[in-house]
Amino acid sequence: MRSMASGAAYHRAYLRATQQAFLEAHELAFHYFGGVFRRLRYDNLSSAVKKILRGQERELTARFIAFRSHWQYEASFCTPGEGHEKGGVEGEVGYFRRNHWVPVPAASDLAALNAKLLADCRHDESRILSGRTQSVGTLLLTEKEHLLPLPAEGFELAEVSFPRVDQAGCAKVRTNFYSVPLKPGSMVEARVYSSVVEFRQDGVRVAQHERSYDRSRQILDLEHYLDVLDRKPGALRGSKPLAEWRAQGRWPASYDRLWELMTGRQGRQAGTRAMVAVIRMGREFGYTKLEACVADALELGCTDVAAIRHLLMTDQLQHVAQETVEVGLLAAYERPLPTMIEYNQLLSVGMIGGQA
Numbered sequence: 374m375r376s377m378a379s380g381a382a383y384h385r386a387y388l389r390a391t392q393q394a395f396l397e398a399h400e401l402a403f404h405y406f407g408g409v410f411r412r413l414r415y416d417n418l419s420s421a422v423k424k425i426l427r428g429q430e431r432e433l434t435a436r437f438i439a440f441r442s443h444w445q446y447e448a449s450f451c452t453p454g455e456g457h458e459k460g461g462v463e464g465e466v467g468y469f470r471r472n473h474w475v476p477v478p479a480a481s482d483l484a485a486l487n488a489k490l491l492a493d494c495r496h497d498e499s500r501i502l503s504g505r506t507q508s509v510g511t512l513l514l515t516e517k518e519h520l521l522p523l524p525a526e527g528f529e530l531a532e533v534s535f536p537r538v539d540q541a542g543c544a545k546v547r548t549n550f551y552s553v554p555l556k557p558g559s560m561v562e563a564r565v566y567s568s569v570v571e572f573r574q575d576g577v578r579v580a581q582h583e584r585s586y587d588r589s590r591q592i593l594d595l596e597h598y599l600d601v602l603d604r605k606p607g608a609l610r611g612s613k614p615l616a617e618w619r620a621q622g623r624w625p626a627s628y629d630r631l632w633e634l635m636t637g638r639q640g641r642q643a644g645t646r647a648m649v650a651v652i653r654m655g656r657e658f659g660y661t662k663l664e665a666c667v668a669d670a671l672e673l674g675c676t677d678v679a680a681i682r683h684l685l686m687t688d689q690l691q692h693v694a695q696e697t698v699e700v701g702l703l704a705a706y707e708r709p710l711p712t713m714i715e716y717n718q719l720l721s722v723g724m725i726g727g728q729a
Contacts (some may be wrong), residue, residue, distance in 0.1 A: 374402040374413075375462040378519075379512035380502045381406065382465045382492045386483065387567060389586050392420040394567040396440050398531050403444065405494070406513070408520025412447045414459050425453060443528045445521060469493070483568065507593045531564035531571075542597060546570055546589040552614070553580045556596040593617045595624075599653050606645035623660065627667050628652075634676045648676045 375382040383402040387394040395418070417425055425431040433441075441448050451458040473493045480486035487708050498510030505512070527671050536544040538559045543550035546563045553561055553572045562573040565584065572580040582592050595614035602609050609615060618624040631651065636644030655663040666684040670676065 374399070374406075375465045376406065376513070376516060377461055379516045380461075380500075380505075380509045381494075381498060381513040381516075382462075383494055384469055386486055386490060390420075391567060392434070392436060393530060393565070395420040395530065396436070396528065397567050398528070399440070399444070400527055403523060405491075406520065408519040408522060408539075408701070409444050409446050411521060412449065414449050414451065416459070417450050417453055420446070422450065440528050443524065445524075448649050469497075472497075531566055534563045535560055535563075536563055537561075541591070542601070543591060543593070544572060549585045550589075550591045551580070551582045552591075552593045552597040552659060554600070555579065584609070595652070596656060599649055603646060606642050609645055609649065625664055625667075627664065629669055631667055631676060634671075638676060647676075647678050651681055654682060654685060678714060708709065 382399075383405045385398045385401060387398070394540055415421055417431070419434075421433060421437040422431050423434050426432060427449065433448075437448075446724060457463075473490070478486065480488055480489060498508065498513065500509050501507065502509065534544060534546060538544050538553055538555045538557050538561060539550070540557045541550070541552075541558065542555075543552050544561050544563060545551075546565060551563075551570055551572070553559075555561060555574065559574070561579070564571045564573065568584055570582050571578055571585050580594070582594065585592050591613065593614040595612075595618045598612070598614050602612070615624065628648070628651075632644065632648045635647045638644065639647060651663070651667070658666075662685060669684055670681050675681070
């Protein structure tokens, strides 16, 4: 999204050009610019336009109409095939690609990539466009005074459905199956966003997955099956959720070493239950911390669940040393401790007189 007045632009990347991504990016852009433009000009993309009619008339999607009404701006659309009608944004894409995507940036995930893009947008505010005397950022400050104010609440971007949990512990959303830590047959609220799928029960979030754009795929989280595996520990070794964690790098080699030692000392069933108990502590203390403490336990030759919990809690068990307080002027009020000599003499006289 690019401003025609200041020349400021907002860039964001998505895995898929879905309608939800389209609307979410609008909302983020409005917050970036500090307000809502009174008029936005678009291509005839399917996220907004259902059908191109005669002239400037368009049949819009219901979702886009609701979104535009919430933010209270006017939408207009270019003539099909006439890219020059919005040449500013076309030129912005080329400039941004040449200056920030050469070489192609590397990022650990989409969130990290978008953080870089946001920093690049801020950096470009220092540009002075041809024919102007002030920077993009300076002009943007002036432009904000003419934008519509941001509404108190954002637009509800989630696509909501209410699937039931199947026998595999999964809820179907669109064409994929996502694991949830609920009993089979339970109804759950599924909220689909551009990048994640969130599940709630009674208004409380119970699970969240990265959104998959595949078809008929199972997206499984081992954490959601820990209660079942505690009752049936033999199912852990060949389970699909464990395979998912291994593929995602969430099951390090140290877990396998600890598991092997536990089963060697306690037996296959008890050792696997102990391993499930260790993984369960990741929900409480965080999996990054758990992985570090498992490595420490192996180095110490320790395979006891209680000992690993103790390692996880060591930062909570440390006591802060008390600082020495200088008495200073208060020393003038110091008094000697009382003596008990006279009292002891009275006791001695009492005993001689036969009194107790």
